[in-house]
Amino acid sequence: MNIYKRNIILIATLILCFVLTIVYGYGFRNFIKQPKLPAAYTRYKSIDSGASSQHYEVKHLLNGEANEIYFENPIGIKNAVIIHVNSTNSDKPANIYYKIDQNGNLADSLIYSQNEYATSFQKGYLVHQDYYRSWALDGDTAKHKYIPINYDLKLDSVARKNEFFKLNANATVSKFISHDYLWDNDDRKSEAKIDKFLFLIKDKWYALYGANLKDYNEQEINEPDTLQNQLKGEQILGKADNIIQVNYFHKSLRELTDGKIWWFGTGYINLKVGLENIEIKHEMRYYEDTKTFSYLGLKLYEDPNHKFKLLSNGGAIFYVIKPKSK
Known part of the structure; x- marks a missing residue:
């Protein structure tokens, strides 16, 4: 040949x-050899097509643009819930904050440019290293300066330490900001490594300046009131918890990965709200080795101070679960 x-x-x-x-x-x-979908599950609806129960409904709340990527848990404050998304639009990248009022309605929004990245929510205030905003609490979008203490660096080490502990003892929030993020390279405060410590005391913000403020070895008091996803990462078929139960799984695609078989398909789910169940269907994966499911992007958040729940379906797409309008 x-x-x-x-x-x-x-x-x-x-x-x-x-x-x-x-x-x-x-x-x-x-x-896939699989029986026809049982008639009992044909009434289940996806969250974007009007799922409801007798007294509750799932309504579309927020549909971010294609370049908006949700990357933080929502934040609960006393009069609202804040949703933070990041816009990756190359023309005008920005951080966008959406305010959801106590009735589960989209009430307001605030856009930050990307160069204002060093921000965090503390007791409802949006805190930047140089200023704060009270927008989430009262709608005021103005930048407010901190009340400075020892900005002229005239306090000696003993007086500065006493001032620190006095402020910290009365603060509901304390937040340390290193000199690395505060000054221009040619500023004498940069050379002297002057730090800043922020304190919230009775709705007023103070800023204490001085070298080595972190050496006072006090824990910062700045835990944000983030809401946690209430849906477990995995769920067992037919096993109910106090939030959700997967009643049936309809297989549509089988995959083999690293020697393990998993199925892609649709889960038929009871989502508990109050004393009722909202019947929804949602894309899920089933793992044969562990006999468990994952929800493929579905997340549920609740602030006990408000009469609604938030559902995220991935990205910056949000739905609200709340009582039906009378």
Whole structure:
């Protein structure tokens, strides 16, 4: 057999192996023997198509643009819930904050440019290293300066330490900001490594300046009131908790990864709200080795101070669960 015939046979063999691999993979993934969806689950609706119970409903709340990526848990404050998304629009990248009022309605929004990245919510105030905003509490978008203490650096080490502990003892929030983020390189405060400590005392913000403020070894008091996802990462079929129960799983695609089989399909779920269940369907994965499910982006948040829940379906898409309008 000459070399040309051998090459032709080799190429034909490789093509045949490739085709057989595709056919096998398609067969493994898609030849699923499964009964028709039981009639009891045909009434279940997806969260974007009007799912409801007798007294509660799921309504669309916020649909971020394609370049908005949700990356933080919502934050609960005394009169609202704040949703923070990041816009990756190359023309005007920004941080966007959405305010959801006590009735679960989108009430307001605030846009920060990306160069204002060093911000965090503390007791409802949006805190930057150089200023704060009370927008979430009262709608005021203005930048407010901190009340300075020892900005002129005239306090000696003993007086500065006493001032620190006096402020810290009365503060509901304390937050340390290192000199690395405060000064221009040619500023004498940069050379002297002057830090800043912020304190919230009775709705007023103070800023104490001085070197080595972190050496006082006091813990910062700055835990944000973030809401945690109430849906567990995994769920067992038919096993109810106080929030959710997966009643049925309808398989549509089988995959083999690292020797383990998992299924993609639709879960038919009871979501508990008050004393009622909202029947929803949602894309899920089922893992044969652990007999558990994952929710594929579905997240649930609740602030006990408000009469609504938030559902996230991934990205910056949010829905609100609240009592039906009378």
